[in-house]
Amino acid sequence: MxxxxxxxxxxxxxxxxxxxxxxxxxxxxxxxxxxxxxxxxxxxxxxxxxxxxxxxxxxxxxxxxxxxxxxxxxxxxxxxxxxxxxxxxxxxxxxxxxxxxxxxxxxxxxxxxxxxxxxxxxxxxxxxxxxxxxxxxxxxxxxxxxxxxxxxxxxxxxxxxxxxxxxxxxxxxxxxxxxxxxxxxxxxxxxxxxxxxxxxxxxxxxxxxxxxxxxLDGRSGGAGLGGTVTAAEFPGRNEHGARVVLLDTDYATLATAAKGAGWRGQYEFRDLPAGSYRVLAYRTASQFQILGPITLGQGRRVELNFDLKPTEPAGNIIENPDGCLSYLDPVAPDRWKQAAGGVWTSTAAWVKPGERYRCGAALKDPGTRVSFRFEARPAKDGKSPEPQICPLTLDGAGKGEVIVQAGDQRISVAVVVESTQSLTSVIDRVWVVPATGGPPVGL
Ligand SMILES: [Zn+2]
The missing domain is CATH 1.10.575.10 (P1 Nuclease)
Structure with a gap:
């Protein structure tokens, strides 16, 4: 359409x-x-x-x-x-x-x-x-x-x-x-x-x-803010930028970088209104970090560098996997959607067909059902094949992990959390990590 x-x-x-x-x-x-x-x-x-x-x-x-x-x-x-x-x-x-x-x-x-x-x-x-x-x-x-x-x-x-x-x-x-x-x-x-x-x-x-x-009318004289963001490796997608956001304002940008082991990116704002800001940096597979408040003055540039720690477990390709990031709307977790019937779905993450993934969750409410939905590319007639759905079995403490081999043609995975409650009240975190072989670890 x-x-x-x-x-x-x-x-x-x-x-x-x-x-x-x-x-x-x-x-x-x-x-x-x-x-x-x-x-x-x-x-x-x-x-x-x-x-x-x-x-x-x-x-x-x-x-x-x-x-x-x-x-x-x-x-x-x-x-x-x-x-x-x-x-x-x-x-x-x-x-x-x-x-x-x-x-x-x-x-x-x-x-x-x-x-x-x-x-x-x-x-x-x-x-x-x-x-x-x-x-x-x-x-x-x-x-x-x-x-x-x-x-x-x-x-x-x-x-x-x-x-x-x-x-x-x-x-x-x-x-x-x-x-x-x-x-x-x-x-x-x-x-x-x-x-x-x-x-x-x-x-x-x-x-x-x-x-x-x-x-681009050439006006200038506002405040500058820039610096580096170092972050953990984002498996298979390490060329990704890092989001940098002046919290509670509309100012946001993406730090960009060349490929490499680990990751270091550069971000730059100019002509911002002078004032006091808290600044957030986030990149998939790393934990977000908030710095400040910092004070920006007219005509001056402030350097602010971020060092983002890896997610737990490392290499988690799900965005905002604990639901704690909510810079767009303070009452809704970024990159998650709740359907009317009360089912939370994460934004889909890219996967490689045929590869194995560790899919897991640690829940605050052990009664919540969690599953992983692998989607395929739409067929030639435009219809999407049935999703490959992998439910998670949890232990008494509300933790679980399953190794899933993404089927042929599967290109993305989303995490589905069945709950009418707020996301952060039922999950501690969820994860999908490319499995490098061997049994599940980290539980
Ligand atoms: Zn359109």
Whole structure:
């Protein structure tokens, strides 16, 4: 259910961006060009992308859960991701800032897809895929800045979005009779959807020019904060960044590093408001650390280094395995979801098909049932095979571990904790650790 030509629309918008060299000079041509990939982030929610998780940029304090991609829910995404994109351009590294533009660009493009603009639109699949990517292009279009300050620009953006929704709703209404007949003629539908794709590209170009103009206006003088994060090895995924968060604020970023044994990354903020902050660093397979409060002063840079201890047991690939991390929403553990019926599920972690994993838990409430759900890649028909579910047997003290061989085609594992209580009141911690052979240890 994805608007086919996201990447082509982004490229078309970048192609008409005024002062392209200026933006490339500040952000780097590679980072700006990578927007054609980052615009896909919202369709990759919950996914591990190697150097980072899609959720590192999707889940922000103003939008702590995944938002729907169609009207009317998608409308709630623009304010939060617009403000977050501006903040990233002003305070974070170019790499982080360009990744953080991804959700904004995606949702602007999405709302221009006819079946996203028209609420409860039938024939969704045809109406977002029957478009020729090679025909998308808006050469000659001159993008404009949508407002001279943040509030005016957001108001301008929302007006522009409203116009785009009207535009694409009308295209949906024109195309629907053509796709509803028994043997629809795709060639008759394509030019109608192309109009929507091109209008999406024009709005995307306006939005990009607006955030770059406001976000990189050269103002400076705020406070700087930077340093290193050393962390334990994240088995099989050691290229991952570490999250660095100014607690109880919207400021957050990712420390990045080269591959290597152990891990050491670098993070940098600039132009932060002066003030007092507690700072959190976290990386999968390490325990989080909170430092501070530290005081940041105008025009000064403070160096703050973190040393993250390994999880117990070491090499745990489950994010936030004790549920104690909750920087997005103080009453909900980060990277866990509780379904209405009272079942907690962790974010899925990447596994290798056929490999063995130590899967375990130490519980505060020994009566709680815990299982490990290994999922396979969806088949060619788009359907996901049945999950491989491994229940855990616990001893009297509420501890247990089982060695599981991930089946063929299994690519991820999530931990399922059956409880209507708060997560931290029932678990002490859960773990999935690649087994290097031998019997279970550490119990
Ligand atoms: Zn989407």
């Amino acid at each position: 994805a608007w086919g030509p996201h990447q082509t629309i982004t490229r078309a918008a970048l192609d008409v961006l005024p002062e392209r060299e200026r933006w490339e000079g500040v952000l780097g041509a590679k980072n700006l060009g990578a927007l054609t990939n980052y615009c896909l982030l919202p369709d990759l929610r919950g996914k591990d992308l190697g150097a980072f998780y899609a959720d590192d940029y999707l889940l922000i304090r103003e939008m702590p859960m995944h938002v729907g991609h169609t009207m009317p829910t998608v409308e709630t995404a623009f304010g939060p991701y617009f403000r977050r994109a501006l903040q990233a351009l002003r305070t974070e590294t170019p790499e982080n800032a360009c990744r953080q533009l991804g959700p904004l660009v995606h949702f602007v493009e999405d709302v221009g897809a006819p079946p996203h603009a028209k609420e409860k639109c039938p024939h969704h699949k045809e109406l977002e895929n029957w478009v020729r990517g090679d025909q998308i292009g808006i050469s000659g279009y001159r993008p404009r800045v949508l407002g001279s300050d943040d509030d005016a620009a957001l108001a301008g953006l929302l007006r522009r979005i409203k116009g785009l929704v009207e535009f694409s709703k009308a295209r949906a209404d024109r195309a629907l009779p053509l796709v509803s007949v028994p043997e629809p003629d795709q060639a008759k539908v394509e030019p109608i959807l192309l109009e929507s794709a091109n209008e999406s590209a024009r709005v995307t170009a306006d939005v990009l020019l607006t955030v770059l103009t406001l976000g």
